Amino acid sequence: MQRILNNPDNIVDEMLEGFVKTHGDIVKKTSHPRVLAAVNAPVEGKVGVVTGGGSGHKPAFIGYVGKNMCDSAAVGEICSSPTAAAFLDAFKAADGGKGVACLYGNYSGDNMNVKMAVKMAKKEGLTVKTVVANDDVASAPKDQREKRRGVAGEILMWKCGGAKASLGGDLDEVIAAAQKAIDSTRSVGIGLTPCTLPAVGHPNFEIKDGTMEVGIGHHGEPGIEVCELETADKMAKRMTDIVLPDYPFESGDEVVVLVSGLGATPVMELYVLYNEIEKLIVEKGIRIHKAYVGNYFTSLDMMGATLTVMKLDDELKELIDLDCNTMGLTQV
Amino acid sequence: MQRILNNPDNIVDEMLEGFVKTHGDIVKKTSHPRVLAAVNAPVEGKVGVVTGGGSGHKPAFIGYVGKNMCDSAAVGEICSSPTAAAFLDAFKAADGGKGVACLYGNYSGDNMNVKMAVKMAKKEGLTVKTVVANDDVASAPKDQREKRRGVAGEILMWKCGGAKASLGGDLDEVIAAAQKAIDSTRSVGIGLTPCTLPAVGHPNFEIKDGTMEVGIGHHGEPGIEVCELETADKMAKRMTDIVLPDYPFESGDEVVVLVSGLGATPVMELYVLYNEIEKLIVEKGIRIHKAYVGNYFTSLDMMGATLTVMKLDDELKELIDLDCNTMGLTQV
Numbered sequence: 001m002q003r004i005l006n007n008p009d010n011i012v013d014e015m016l017e018g019f020v021k022t023h024g025d026i027v028k029k030t031s032h033p034r035v036l037a038a039v040n041a042p043v044e045g046k047v048g049v050v051t052g053g054g055s056g057h058k059p060a061f062i063g064y065v066g067k068n069m070c071d072s073a074a075v076g077e078i079c080s081s082p083t084a085a086a087f088l089d090a091f092k093a094a095d096g097g098k099g100v101a102c103l104y105g106n107y108s109g110d111n112m113n114v115k116m117a118v119k120m121a122k123k124e125g126l127t128v129k130t131v132v133a134n135d136d137v138a139s140a141p142k143d144q145r146e147k148r149r150g151v152a153g154e155i156l157m158w159k160c161g162g163a164k165a166s167l168g169g170d171l172d173e174v175i176a177a178a179q180k181a182i183d184s185t186r187s188v189g190i191g192l193t194p195c196t197l198p199a200v201g202h203p204n205f206e207i208k209d210g211t212m213e214v215g216i217g218h219h220g221e222p223g224i225e226v227c228e229l230e231t232a233d234k235m236a237k238r239m240t241d242i243v244l245p246d247y248p249f250e251s252g253d254e255v256v257v258l259v260s261g262l263g264a265t266p267v268m269e270l271y272v273l274y275n276e277i278e279k280l281i282v283e284k285g286i287r288i289h290k291a292y293v294g295n296y297f298t299s300l301d302m303m304g305a306t307l308t309v310m311k312l313d314d315e316l317k318e319l320i321d322l323d324c325n326t327m328g329l330t331q332v
Numbered sequence: 333m334q335r336i337l338n339n340p341d342n343i344v345d346e347m348l349e350g351f352v353k354t355h356g357d358i359v360k361k362t363s364h365p366r367v368l369a370a371v372n373a374p375v376e377g378k379v380g381v382v383t384g385g386g387s388g389h390k391p392a393f394i395g396y397v398g399k400n401m402c403d404s405a406a407v408g409e410i411c412s413s414p415t416a417a418a419f420l421d422a423f424k425a426a427d428g429g430k431g432v433a434c435l436y437g438n439y440s441g442d443n444m445n446v447k448m449a450v451k452m453a454k455k456e457g458l459t460v461k462t463v464v465a466n467d468d469v470a471s472a473p474k475d476q477r478e479k480r481r482g483v484a485g486e487i488l489m490w491k492c493g494g495a496k497a498s499l500g501g502d503l504d505e506v507i508a509a510a511q512k513a514i515d516s517t518r519s520v521g522i523g524l525t526p527c528t529l530p531a532v533g534h535p536n537f538e539i540k541d542g543t544m545e546v547g548i549g550h551h552g553e554p555g556i557e558v559c560e561l562e563t564a565d566k567m568a569k570r571m572t573d574i575v576l577p578d579y580p581f582e583s584g585d586e587v588v589v590l591v592s593g594l595g596a597t598p599v600m601e602l603y604v605l606y607n608e609i610e611k612l613i614v615e616k617g618i619r620i621h622k623a624y625v626g627n628y629f630t631s632l633d634m635m636g637a638t639l640t641v642m643k644l645d646d647e648l649k650e651l652i653d654l655d656c657n658t659m660g661l662t663q664v
Contacts, residue, residue: 001541002635003524003598003601004597004605004637005563005604011600015600015603015604015607017607018604018625019603021607021610022606022624022625055600056598056600058598059599192335193334207334209333209334229334231337232336232338232346233338264595264635265633266335266595266633267630268343268387268390268632271346271347271349272336272337272343273336273350274353275349275353276338293350294659295627298598298599300598301596303335323664332662332664
């Protein structure tokens with residue numbers, strides 16, 4: 001394992017130290033060592049927007065804390081949910097007196113800990129409502145959408161929910177905007193290599209050279225098919241064939257497209273992939289309002305990429321277009 | 333080779349297509365297929381700022397074209413200089429009537445092609461002056477600084493030169509600011525794995541598991557020492573011990589620190605490394621004005637990281653702090 005670390009058991013804490021030292025203009029520590037908050041949080045009279053999740057997905061999750069996105073984030077161990085106590089303290093760090101919207105991904109640990117934290121918050125008089133992201137098409141059939149995992153579509157959910165809160169939306173409006181954002185969003189991933197957890201030292205799953213895993217999850221959750229490694233144009237076709245019919249995205253729609261690398265794939269290849277994806281989407285008469293291409297939601301040193309498509313209406317377009325300033329996404 | 337591509341021979345052109353489709357608000361195509369320019373280039377009455385270099389280092393080089401950084405960039409094949417004709421057309425795309433500053437890295441191909449392009453430009457009545465970056469401490473002894481390669485310090489050179497031009501500096505002032513920026517900057521890299529050129533299909537050099545190469549170049553140029561893979565704190569010590577005494581950076585200095593991944597190293601590890609580097613720098617009484625941590629100048633799928641330190645004076649601080657908007661660096 002060729003990696004940069006000290007004791008693997010301390011990697012999350014040390015990463016957080018380095019993160020706050022680097023981005024002290026955007027985030028700050030809180031009284032909970034596993035909770036970071038935006039420098040100006042809590043903002044009096046604004047709905048607090050909170051997220052959280054396991055580490056190893058940078059920029060997710062702390063990389064989306066900052067201006068016009070999330071007010072705080074709870075941080076878990078690598079590929080492991082933050083504790084309920086961390087979520088609770090993240091709620092408190094974001095609470096500006098108008099309630100808190102917790103926008104997170106559909107994983108069993110996160111579901112359990114968020115639910116506990118919401119109950120604990122209620123006892124303390126703090127209202128928290130939640131949206132659970134489930135944009136990963138390959139993780140369950142469409143009629144079982146509630147079982148689907150949340151992946152890179154979460155970024156668009158945070159963007160829209162965070163923007164709505166900054167624009168003065170009340171808690172129900174923020175929740176509605178974030179829910180609409182994720183309901184309008186579909187994703188799929190293709191894995192080309194496994195990733196290695198520092199504390200383990202070797203991959204905990206396998207993707208053989210010359211093959212790729214379609215529908216792989218952000219933690220190496222099994223996909224829907226292992227097939228021969230394809231060229232970028234065929235990968236793009238496969239990804240759009242899974243994502244577009246599921247919503248469905250159709251001629252006349254206006255969308256945001258997000259192509260994220262899984263960590264170790266060179267960024268130039270993400271542009272090659274997006275070049276093919278764009279052609280296929282435009283061919284269908286769908287208009288791309290905005291594209292994001294880069295390492296937006298990763299899985300340590302996994303190679304591969306995810307495609308996320310979100311259908312816009314006037315409200316979502318305004319929210320997507322609002323400026324923001326976070327480690328993972330700065331928009332002017 | 334687990335990578336996302338079509339025909340490897342077309343990867344640069346396809347990447348450029350995807351890049352322009354993604355960042356159409358920042359860059360545009362020009363009449364030369366291997367030259368991209370900022371959407372508003374050329375700006376009448378402003379010194380044009382140009383760079384260029386081989387592909388595979390994203391965000392470098394085209395990722396630093398945009399507001400308050402470079403006006404255009406010439407694009408080469410992977411790890412190979414752009415042609416003289418591409419540099420010439422990049423000069424023309426950036427020329428707003430006040431001359432052009434070409435700020436590039438010290439590699440033989442780039443040197444040759446830039447010099448030819450400058451001569452060709454002169455014949456056409458266009459004044460181009462150059463700054464050659466040579467921040468890589470490990471690539472030659474201090475008394476042969478002119479032989480040193482340019483690496484991630486180039487980003488700070490583009491930042492300062494681009495800002496000076498935007499603030500109304502004339503050609504000599506822009507050249508002086510960029511020259512001061514790179515003269516005040518030192519870098520070193522540590523490689524943990526080799527990278528694979530898509531057209532080759534296997535690494536063209538080796539870094540054995542359990543070892544690391546100190547002083548490695550951005551194209552796998554040999555470093556100064558191959559040693560056992562160390563923990564992050566020891567790597568940080570080794571990097572600062574090479575970089576700090578060379579300028580030298582000393583107690584009372586104010587600096588910018590840039591830690592860039594080489595491509596495939598998980599970003600969380602860069603924060604772990606920066607956490608150690610910051611301690612060592614602060615211990616010496618040096619003040620860190622600003623830190624950049626991320627994948628700012630990469631080498632395809634190489635694992636490892638570079639450290640760059642730049643000493644600030646009032647002018648450089650103003651230039652570093654100016655807002656900018658490029659694919660690789662957006663600062664508000």
